[in-house]
Amino acid sequence: MSDSRRSAAVNSPGSPRRSPPGAAGLAGTSFKHAHLAAILEDGLQDGFFEVHAENYMGAGGPPHRALAAIRERYPISLHGVCMSIGGPDALDVRHLARFRELVERYEPTLVSEHLAWSSHGGTFFNDLLPLPYTKATLDKVCEHIDQVQEAIGRLILLENPSTYVAFASSTMSEPDFIRTVAQRTGCGLLLDVNNVFVSAVNHGYSARAYLAEFPLGYVGEIHLAGYSEQHDDENALLLIDSHDRAIADPVWDLYRHVVARIGPIPTLIEWDSDLPAWPELRAQALAARRIASEHETPPVEDTGHEV
Template structure:
């Protein structure tokens, strides 16, 4: 056969590097694509789950590319299952690598959790026992994925509903040791801290004060749902379905006072509101950041504005 007369090979746009500024961003939802492209709101950056962009083509990639042309982008994976005892899924690693190469995200993060077993993918972030065995396994996986993707990643402190009898290490110690051994960065989810503190009965302030903030490259804020546990005590669910709780805002101010200005994301994944509601939450995060640190990434933004004019 001769070569096809029309190869029609889709050219993939090459994006310029765009670091994530120490401003507020929001999780990008499909229902907001058009509003964002039409209004170009003054927001620092967007974040997506790479798993939602693992089709070969189609509208999700077209919208994401158009948004990536105008804003810095962060990839926040949910499917890597870094805490799995089993080997990481090579095919999934390849897909992540391809997306990182295609979109050149300013940040790339995942969760301290596991989600896959022999039967398949469970689509939830499952908790880990904090032991030396788990730590060694997680470190091995983090080394593998950072080598493979060729860049430093951030890992997020979890929200959990149960603990394991086998756990013999504190969560903050576990996370600090993970960062020390692998050189990975940390994504500090302040809502998760409050969920953990409530569900397992410890002080959220102590957790924040002990957290190794020198490794923190990003902060997450989200709303949680309130239920009760088997003893009738409060059990918080990391639902991402409403505004950030008042107490979590206070904890955020405490965290950001320690960490300094850090890119901060509003996650809102269920009961997603109209764009202005989400935007208002992001602007509130910038106000808190400004009040706590006296600045919101002034250098990067002024430069970008000067270039844009």
């Protein structure tokens, strides 16, 4: 990215990344077309709505008319699912071009993608697959993020994953890996609190200890969601990041812990299947706003040393 374009898109690498001016107190939900009429009738003051970019990569039609109606009234967050930031292959340039077109068309307040790989050999997968945290993976992730930010002319927020397996080949912790990515590329972070809790339970570590290592000063958006419970082959509890129910009490507790440390951050309720009626989803967003409003922004947390 040229110096002039980088200045417009991000600050110098290594400095904290937070939400855009005026966005800190926003609380929102995933946008589902089934809720459009209810949202337009009984909206969400100081709210925002997030959409998956891949659902809007066609030229027009009903999806774009619905999103345009929302965009006229609210800020939006554009959340990518299939960029495969962590994949070993080169980014799909056609997909990236369509992503750029959506950014230009809707001018979202927030743009984000996952720390995961989701494609191989031209095939896209339904799952967001985990990565080994090694130098080779780090270099590839940074290369891809630089390419995306160069293409869209602005920073993206990188989301921490929910994981069900870990790689023996990893040479650094997930928080250290994510911190280094943010420092090297200038990107921000999307902290998915539900993902933190799900991964902590699945791998047997403390979610609060994870957050103590996480570079919270780079966080520009927070996700909250519901999880489901299963059991693995050894009958051990396995949590699934299912986005199909209300937020569980332990996730709310972690959210309180985070905002007590860094203050209000744009917070989104993810609910993607088994949708409730709009008033229930709206109530979850308002609950997040009430929690965030209890905390004024304290000094930015330490983001770690330059690399």
